[in-house]
Amino acid sequence: MEIKIRAYHPADEESCRAIWNEVVEKTDSFPQMEPLEKGEADRFFQSMSYTGVAEDEKGEILGLYILHPNNVGRCGHIANTSYAVKSSLRGGHIGEKLVLHSLTEGKKRGFRILQFNAVVADNIHALHLYDRLGFTRLGTVPGGFLKHDGTYEDIILFYHLL
Template identity: 35%
Template sequence: MRIREATTDDWAQIWPFLRDIVAAGDTYTWDRDVTEERARDSWMSTPPGRTVVAVEGGTVLGTAKMGPNHLGPASHIANASFMVHPAHGGRGVGRALGTHVLDQARADGYRAMQFNAVVETNTRAVGLWQSLGFDIVATLPEGFEHATKGFVGLHIMYRKL
């Protein structure tokens, strides 16, 4: 597996699994019926943001985007989002992307990484981020309307770099 900057040509492989993950309504705070154009505009970051893909051969296994969490005097805190193609889950793609993004954020001069919305029932993601040094600093009770579980908590997670 190799992680590299995403190109516009990668979108054709990203969109199908991104669409399905968002439509499932159990991990992402995006509109479940997001259009391809809006998803592409949101996911394919421009500087100072970055979008990367994890690839094996010519196959995109997963993707991540990162950039400043806020602007101006709070722009030293990074934020990132991740999606792994479900067919490639459990192979370490999320961990590899997470490690890459943390290393890149540190190299880019960020002082910390904050995740604004980790759904508490997404236990695989919560466990992964905790294993990479993130703490849950707050939970917004009933902050996320899960497609099958109703209202569940939304974690804010943080890690100093």
């Protein structure tokens, strides 16, 4: 399958919202607790420094990422991203392509560092991917993520120089 990553367009809202909300509703990796509503999703995706959309050769949207500053002012050169892939396609290296694209796009947009604030410790696929792609682990926040069952899981912080 050929995958192209391009910039988000308002016409992508419904497909991107469905993929994003699927991750939110799974409750195991995104900090958001509420799904995005129609209209709200378009404003959210357009408010980012960049929203990248992965699509196949037929134009079907497979996943997306958001890129934005992690902080302001003197720390505004540090970016943060979140990635979402359609659940039926996970394991097909779409996430890896999104991460690699975000590294390039972040640098192109003047960011110097990409930092992940909250990679859930039991998200072993993400941990392996970030390790393999050369991200550096900064440390662990014990019990930093509230799971759907009311328990807490550790989160791991990562960074990558751009």
